[in-house]
Amino acid sequence: MNLQPAKRPQGRILLTARWLVGHRDGRHRLYENGEIVFEDGAVVFVGHRFPGEVARRIDYGEALIGPGFVDCDALSDLDTTILGFDNQPAWKKGRVWPRSYLEAGPYEMYSREELAFQKKHAFATLIRNGITTALPIASLFYRAWGETAEEFEDAAEAAAALGLRAYLGPAYRTGNQLVEADGTITTHYDEERGLAELDAAIDFARRHDGAAGGLIRAMFAPDRIETSTAELLRRTAAAARELDVPVRLHCCQSKIEYDLVLAQHGMSPPEWLKSLGFLDERCLLPHGTVVSGSRLVERPGRDLEIIRDAGAAIVHCPLVSGRHGGAIDHFARYRAMGLKIAMGTDTSPPDMVMNLQVGLILARTMAGSAAAVRCEDYYDAATIGGADALRRPDLGRLQPGARADIVVFDLDRPHSGQVIDPIQTMLLTGHGRDVSTVVIDGRFVMEERVIPGIDEAADNARAQKQFEGLMSRYPQRTLGHPPVSEIFSSSYPIERSEGSA
Numbered sequence: 001m002n003l004q005p006a007k008r009p010q011g012r013i014l015l016t017a018r019w020l021v022g023h024r025d026g027r028h029r030l031y032e033n034g035e036i037v038f039e040d041g042a043v044v045f046v047g048h049r050f051p052g053e054v055a056r057r058i059d060y061g062e063a064l065i066g067p068g069f070v071d072c073d074a075l076s077d078l079d080t081t082i083l084g085f086d087n088q089p090a091w092k093k094g095r096v097w098p099r100s101y102l103e104a105g106p107y108e109m110y111s112r113e114e115l116a117f118q119k120k121h122a123f124a125t126l127i128r129n130g131i132t133t134a135l136p137i138a139s140l141f142y143r144a145w146g147e148t149a150e151e152f153e154d155a156a157e158a159a160a161a162l163g164l165r166a167y168l169g170p171a172y173r174t175g176n177q178l179v180e181a182d183g184t185i186t187t188h189y190d191e192e193r194g195l196a197e198l199d200a201a202i203d204f205a206r207r208h209d210g211a212a213g214g215l216i217r218a219m220f221a222p223d224r225i226e227t228s229t230a231e232l233l234r235r236t237a238a239a240a241r242e243l244d245v246p247v248r249l250h251c252c253q254s255k256i257e258y259d260l261v262l263a264q265h266g267m268s269p270p271e272w273l274k275s276l277g278f279l280d281e282r283c284l285l286p287h288g289t290v291v292s293g294s295r296l297v298e299r300p301g302r303d304l305e306i307i308r309d310a311g312a313a314i315v316h317c318p319l320v321s322g323r324h325g326g327a328i329d330h331f332a333r334y335r336a337m338g339l340k341i342a343m344g345t346d347t348s349p350p351d352m353v354m355n356l357q358v359g360l361i362l363a364r365t366m367a368g369s370a371a372a373v374r375c376e377d378y379y380d381a382a383t384i385g386g387a388d389a390l391r392r393p394d395l396g397r398l399q400p401g402a403r404a405d406i407v408v409f410d411l412d413r414p415h416s417g418q419v420i421d422p423i424q425t426m427l428l429t430g431h432g433r434d435v436s437t438v439v440i441d442g443r444f445v446m447e448e449r450v451i452p453g454i455d456e457a458a459d460n461a462r463a464q465k466q467f468e469g470l471m472s473r474y475p476q477r478t479l480g481h482p483p484v485s486e487i488f489s490s491s492y493p494i495e496r497s498e499g500s501a
Contacts, residue, residue, distance in 0.1 A: 003160040003212045006452075008442045011055025012039045015439075017408065019422040021066035021379075022046035023397035028380065030422065036065060038404035041442035046398050060437070062412040064422040067398050068132025068165075068405035068440065069352040070386025072248070072315045073286045073344025076122045076136030076155070077115075078467045081347055083474075085323055086489060091179040093487050094478035095141060099178050101477040102188060109142040109473055114466055116154035121463050122350075123155075123164050124454050129350050129432035132405040132440045133165040133386065133395055135248060135284070137346060140223055141477070142470060145190070146172040146197045147221075149204040160212035161453070163445035165405065167219040167246060167390070169205055172197035175227040177256075179479050185256055187264075191229050198222075198232060202239050209245060215441060220247040225269050226257040230276055237278045246282050246390055248315070249273075252303065253287040253326075255296045268292060268299065270306040279310035284389055286344055288314035288334070289326040304337060313340035313389035316381065318359035320347040330366035331359065332373045342389040343382040351432035352382055360427055375427040408437035 020034030023046070037045040037054060045052075080095075087093045097106065110118070119136070126134050136155065140146060147170035159166040174194030175187045198220075205218035220236050222228050228249070240247040251269050252258065258269060265272045270291070273279050285307060292301030307314065314334060321327055328334060334341055345355055356378040363373045387396025394402045409426060411419050413434055419425045426434075438446040445451065471488065475481045 003156060003216065005160050005163045005212050005215055005441075006443055008041055009056065009444070012037050012044065012052065013442075014050060014054040014057045015060065015065055015406065015408070016057070017060040017063040017065045018411065019064045020046070021064065021398060021423075023067075023399040023402070028376070028384070028397065034065070036398055036406065038406070038439070038442050041404055043398055043400055043402045043404050045400060060408050062410070062419075063436070064409040064411055064426065066407055066409065067383045067396050068407050068438065069130050069382045070133040070342065070390070070396050071126065071131045071345050071350065071352065072135045072284050072313075072342040072386050072389060073137050073317055073346040074126055074131060074134035075138070075346060075348055075350050077118045077138035078463055078470070079348035080139045080141060080470070081320060083471070083488060086491070087487065091183065091185060092479055094474040096177050096179045096185060097141075097477055098479040099180055100481070102176075102178060106144045106477075108144045109470055110466070112151060112154070115151045116158065117462065118466070119151075119155040120158035120162070121459050123158055123162050123166070124451050124456075124459070125348075126350050127162060127164060127438050127446050127451060128435065128449065129352055130407040130409065130435040130438060131345070131350060131352060132407065132438060133167075133390070135167045135219055135246070137221075137344075138171065140171060140173065142473075145176070145193055146170060146223070149200045152204055156208055156211060156216050159216060162451065163215070163440050163443045165215050165440055167217045168208065169219045169221050170197065170201050171221040171223045172201055172232075173223040173227040174229040174232045177227065181479075183479075185260070187226060187260060189229060191231065194229070194232050195235065198235055198239070205239070205243055205245060209243065213441070218243065218245045220245065222247070222249050224250045224257065225273070226260045233273070233276050233278050237276070237280070240282050241280070244282070246284055248284040248286070250287070251285045252291050253289060255290055258290050258297060262299070268301050268303055270303040271301065274306050274310065279307065279312050281311035281391065283310065283312035284315050284342065285312055286315035286346065287317050287321055287326070287328075289321050289328050294329055304334065304339060308337055308339045311340070313342050313385075315342050315344040315389075316359065317344040317346040317355070318362050319345065319355045322358050322362055323347070327362040327366055330372065331363035331377070332367055335377065340385065340389050341381050342386040349432060353426060353430045353432050353434070356382060357427050357430075375424045378427065379423050404439055404442040406439040407435055410434045410436050
């Protein structure tokens with residue numbers, strides 16, 4: 001297995017553009033016609049009129065140079081959540097296993113080769129959207145149970161080859177949601193299997209943390225709180241503390257999850273995690289939308305205060321939450337409480353710019369005020385917020401000594417209109433497609449939207465074919481096993497030409 005990224009360019013590289021987001025005295029600041037210089041993977045200068053010699057100088061013109069985005073819930077497969085966009089409820093549409101599927105024996109719906117392709121394809125897409133640090137997330141709905149260390153060997157190789165900074169670890173679980181014939185949702189447990197998967201994840205972490213010259217780091221990824229037993233969570237927390245690596249657990253993201261945990265343990269999800277000694281500053285908790293005091297929870301409690309006091313971080317994924325009618329209530333309130341807030345995309349496309357735009361709109365709507373949150377608050381969350389949640393002061397900011405993770409965002413695309421301020425313009429009219437160049441750890445991993453060794457058109461075609469193959473197998477794991485046409489609706493009646501599929 002080759003975990004050696006490409007060699008960095010020799011000598012000092014100077015980048016300049018109309019705008020540069022530098023970092024000084026603990027906060028971002030804008031440098032008009034600023035310069036950034038890096039060498040051997042680290043930033044050595046940010047400001048104006050660098051006094052030293054450089055090996056290469058690149059002027060990006062009417063563009064914004066900024067720190068790479070940190071995505072703490074980054075999609076690493078073909079996104080099945082989009083199939084629920086207009087197809088609800090989830091338990092009727094193959095998003096929860098029916099008992100008949102469990103009893104028939106769940107199986108892997110993708111081969112190792114297909115899984116490896118999906119990760120490489122997803123990692124390239126993250127880079128195209130300016131994401132330089134990623135904590136991958138994938139669906140377990142189409143898996144026999146959890147993810148495997150074997151497939152993450154392939155993921156590590158893909159990340160290293162592309163030059164992506166990634167925190168990797170296979171997702172595991174001791175339980176799985178089931179829907180009974182009458183529509184009741186319960187949980188099936190297989191603790192022995194889940195604990196064996198945890199042992200494999202610990203072994204993977206020991207072998208890979210710090211690989212590829214530090215680009216590959218380890219993480220623990222118990223899948224969801226409602227599919228975890230107490231023993232799994234206790235052992236996960238102990239392993240994370242021993243190895244000092246992040247642990248991500250989806251928590252407080254749905255009413256079904258909240259009610260299941262409450263019914264099984266007599267406590268809310270954060271209360272239960274606190275009782276287990278699980279929560280600390282290593283914990284990342286997507287999505288934080290269903291908590292005490294929110295519109296879906298009548299029970300009083302201190303859920304957010306528990307998360308804050310433990311030093312854990314909420315991973316805010318506004319686009320995927322908003323698609324399904326959810327939102328945190330609200331960004332400004334969470335921030336004022338002192339909660340750590342990182343950002344995640346958790347869907348396709350992994351357009352962080354779109355997530356920031358949707359998040360800003362939802363935050364102002366939930367707060368009832370346009371003054372509640374500003375563009376820079378969300379930009380901070382996507383850069384500094386994620387880096388701080390990972391306890392990485394060398395990421396998410398461009399200052400001397402930080403890693404050279406840099407994104408060039410074009411401001412002169414036809415749709416951009418007039419630039420009033422580069423960050424405000426990004427959150428008004430920008431797209432992930434406006435990212436033109438990406439540097440990670442001092443390596444140019446994308447220039448002029450070209451990633452070496454990647455055929456975007458061919459990969460997109462292959463991804464679509466695999467996705468359609470997965471859709472064709474949905475009836476096997478959908479309640480009542482209806483045909484595909486009943487699971488996935490069409491916006492309008494379809495008229496096909498004679499002989500077409």
